């Protein structure tokens with residue numbers, strides 16, 4: 452997509468931004484989320500999502516880098532999608548082009 456096409460696309464109606472936490476809480480980045488909701492998947496990510504307890508006792512999500520990142524370099528996470536047994540990992544194809552690409556955004560078995 453060209454930058455103009457990206458800008459013109461209504462992403463809010465095309466994408467989901469759900470992130471499940473270990474306590475069962477689901478963060479929906481479409482509801483007041485910040486720019487981190489646009490992090491793409493990679494099988495060789497340069498960022499990792501880490502849970503941390505906030506001072507108010509709620510579980511929060513921090514995004515940390517796993518290596519040095521240059522200005523302008525894309526940040527990405529391994530989505531490691533949790534899928535139920537009715538779906539094959541291939542239903543969530545990955546096109547990250549990493550030499551370590553496992554071909555799916557689903558979590559490793």
Ligand SMILES: [Zn+2]
Pocket residue numbers: 493494495545546547548549551552553554555
């Ligand atoms: Zn991949």
